[in-house]
Amino acid sequence: MLYYFYDGSFDGLLTAIYQAYYRGETPSRIVAAGDFQESLLAEKVYIRTETEQSQRVYVSIQTKISRQALRNVFYVYLSELPDAGTWIYEYLRLGWKIGKEFDRMLSDGRVLRVHKISQRVNGERHRMMGLIRFRCLEGNIYYAPISPQYNIVGLVIPHFLDRFPGQNWIIHDVNRKIGVFYNGETWSLGDMDLENEIELSNGEKLYQSLWKEYFKSIAIKDRVNPKLQKRNLPVRYWRFLIEKGQ
Amino acid sequence: MELLDKLKILADAAKYDVSCSSSGSNKKNKKDGLGNSCYSGICHSWADDGRCISLLKILFTNHCIYDCTYCINRVSNAVPRATFTPDELVDITINFYKRNYIEGLFLSSAVLKNPNYTMELMLEAVRKLREQENFNGYIHLKAIPGADNYLIERAGKYVDRMSVNIEFPSERSLKLLAPQKERETIIRPMSFISSKIIEGIEDKRKYKKAFDFVPAGQTTQLIVGATPDNDANILRLSEALYKRFSLKRVYYSAYVPVSSHPNLPSISAPPLVREHRLYQADWLLRFYGFNAHELLNETHQNFDIDLDPKCDWALRNIHLFPVEVNYADYELLLRIPGVGVKSARRIIASRRFGSLDYADLNKLGVVLKRARYFITCKGRYYGGINMDVHSIKEQLLINAKNSRSLDSGEQVSLFSLYPDLLSTGDKLSSITGEL
Incomplete structure (x- = not known):
């Protein structure tokens, strides 16, 4: 089991995804450093945020997948759920493999999960505009x-x-x-x-x-x-x- | 009189107006302006009756020359009366808006002196908001039946939405309960507004600078349960209004007993379930491709109180089912009980990547406790009972009863105004009022 840790920032998360790609590794979880409960079995890698790397991932989501996917990713990140990083990572891997059409694969758990959370965050954004x-x-x-x-x-x-x-x-x-x-x-x-x-x-x-x-x-x-x-x-x-x- | 007392009286008198939606208008703010509007509308709070508060819904005055039996503001009713000045109304609206309490103003009124006089006062308040305060938020203005067309036309240039309440489904009922009003004076302004809207859209095509006439369209409201009209009449009327005047919405308001009069029915509680069924059917007309005569007709004049209109329809047309979800086209998917606009779209989108399993349907938001009796999935029927009308009906009633006992508020919920549109996971997005 391989765990990646990032500093909790959006750039940090994207850097972690960049690193996974270029190291040829597939971490089983990507978590914000503060959110983690110790696990003895996990091999841990601490990712240092590099804005140049995160920027490349950002652009790549936008151009190789879609702006919609980028928005979903950002909204899920803002949910601050402990597993958000891991879910985003798995969602994006599928997205890069299949392309922008993958957002229609709602019977796939990886897509559905991200959509649901992104919708919830968007729902609260909308609700707050009134409240x-x-x-x-x-x-x-x-x-x-x-x-x-x-x-x-x-x-x-x-x-x-x-x-x-x-x-x-x-x-x-x-x-x-x-x-x-x-x-x-x-x-x-x-x-x-x-x-x-x-x-x-x-x-x-x-x-x-x-x-x-x-x-x-x-x-x-x-x-x-x-x-x-x-x-x-x-x-x-x-x-x-x-x-x-x- | 204190402002607080006026507000109390005039909000209280406005509460039976159903509409509070702020949707249908998408305006960016202007330079140095205050406010904008968002196409989906925004709810700002929910009152103790669970209804959304989006606009400052208020009467200009509750002094009325008419004596309509069903109305709390009738001249013969002994209630405290008040009238705003345009400036007071402007001040409250602006200050509520700046604090983000509201999305804008919904101004209605009883008839003071005569329709034109009243309309002019309302117009003055609206004009001040727009021109003096540079207010760019949402305004819904009620057109006073009997006011001259030129006043309605002037008002239409300032406001986002207008409405004329049709009040009763038939002329006979109107005669009985509002003897001083004529059907003609209600239909005429509706038709006038509708033609002006069309004109406005055409002008806009020709000249960029043409202003929008009532960009969020017009709506109406009718009272359910104060007269002997049946559901079939009401639904036929709604259908005609949508088709003839391209109304955005017809609102239904369960009659709340506000007075006792020999011409009024004596009921202990407002017919909320009936109102709910009408809303469900209304949605079927507007988003599901149904016609009024499919849902109700001479032999079937009222909705089943225990079954939603779509289930009711499906059981009467059981020969069309079961439908194979992997092959059916969009129009047919929409006709399956338990499948809504969203889940039908999702089915179409996701089955391009491979055929759907029964378990997938749940994820896509299909309400299986209804849908399962009307579909097959990869050729298999999952209903678990015989596919005949009686067994299915019995099962549907049991399911409905179980969920009601879990949640007694269900039947009058705002969410349930979207029949089948919502699975539990969708509840939040419904708040956005996307429809």
């Missing part, structure tokens, strides 16, 4: 804390850039401690930890209470259905929703 709630802070900054299951904060940037180009906004993944900052002109994605309490702007409480009132009034009492509500809006997302929070 992100900005609070207007002192200084006219719109701040939204989130805690998504997958690492999707980067995926929602284009949507909000187009939607709120004239607004200063921050989207903060509080669990991963990363955030997107936009100042009305440029944006950046980086580490973020909030030490001070945030201070709401003057009008903020008014709109929050209007929204809560609206949320209450729009439900039809004769059709109340908490089960359906929870299925559509899982409780794990309630924490930062104005209408559901304290």
Whole structure:
């Protein structure tokens, strides 16, 4: 058994795939260094990230397989599931062998697995576009804390850039401690930890209470259905929703 | 009156409008603008009744000159009344939007003074949003029946979607419950909007700069269970509306008893299952290539409450089954109970790489607890029972009952509005409202 370890970055993962190819090896697992539980039997190889190598894999996925496959790979990577690296590797090997048509082979477990996870990540990206709630802070900054299951904060940037180009906004993944900052002109994605309490702007409480009132009034009492509500809006997302929070 | 109280009254009065979808319009933001819209639509929350909240769905006013028996806003009903000013409405919409609470505005109204007066007020709010605030998000505007065409035409240039509620499936029912309204005043604006949409598309072809008239199309809504109309009438009407006016959607709203009147049925709960069956059939019309008369006709006027319309149809046409999934064409695959648009597409795509096993079907999202009785896979029948109508029906009913007892919310779920489209694995993608 041969295990490859990478540093947890997307470049690291692609470097590992590059190395496997050029060393003529087929690792049975490719895992992020932090995710691994010791196994005595495994032979371990630690891969050092080389952006030149990862870049070549990146281009090769795009040109030799498809842009769609590249997107699937990136989304599965963002799922941060412990086996994501291994699944991506197996998916890509098949892709390079068969070509872009391989995405239709849904009865193949390697393809189906990646599609399912990629869909789930994409689903959360889409869901978050609706569930992100900005609070207007002192200084006219719109701040939204989130805690998504997958690492999707980067995926929602284009949507909000187009939607709120004239607004200063921050989207903060509080669990991963990363955030997107936009100042009305440029944006950046980086580490973020909030030490001070945030201070709401003057009008903020008014709109929050209007929204809560609206949320209450729009439900039809004769059709109340908490089960359906929870299925559509899982409780794990309630924490930062104005209408559901304290 | 406080803004909060107005909002409460006017949201409460708007809640029986079913539509809250923000789909069908794909706009990038403009320079210095606020907002865009996404073709699939985006849900922002789900209310306690499980319905999605995408737009700020609200009435401009609930003061009404009409006295329609079925409606909570009827003039004879003693409820608190309120009216927004255009500026108040603009302020709430913009501030909700900036906080990402909503995808846009769904503005409807009771009729204040007269239809034109009301329509002008609504138009003013919408115009301010677009021109003064540079708001580029989604707007769904209800056209007030009886308002002049020029007002509707002006409004159509600002909004993404328009709708006129047809309310009742037949003229007789309308006469009974909304005696001051005429069918003609409802159909006329629908037909006008539809012709303007077509005109707009043609103009767009000729001149690049032509504006979009109601780019997300028009919809309507009708109430189910307040009148003796049967399902066959309703479905025929929907089919005609889709064909004649190219409507995007017909919404069905189970009648919630809001008043007691000799002309209204006395029911204890809204007929949710019936509403659900109609939605399922509606999907069959729009995405599955069914005709209304195949599903319901003179001898079969109402849906079976216990069986979904597709199973019901399949059992009445059992001579077409079993279907071999490895050879059947797309149209035929779509007719198999338990196979939806997605799984049919997946079957077509993946069988090019080799014929499919029965076990593969599950992976592709086919709902085998229904499909197994209607298919063969590599020539073999997996139903496990005799292929006759009675045995299959019995089995389907048992399966349905088992899953209902596991999950009693199922029958009125939003997801189940997509008949067969969803296998469990697909639930997330359904949120994207891809259809």
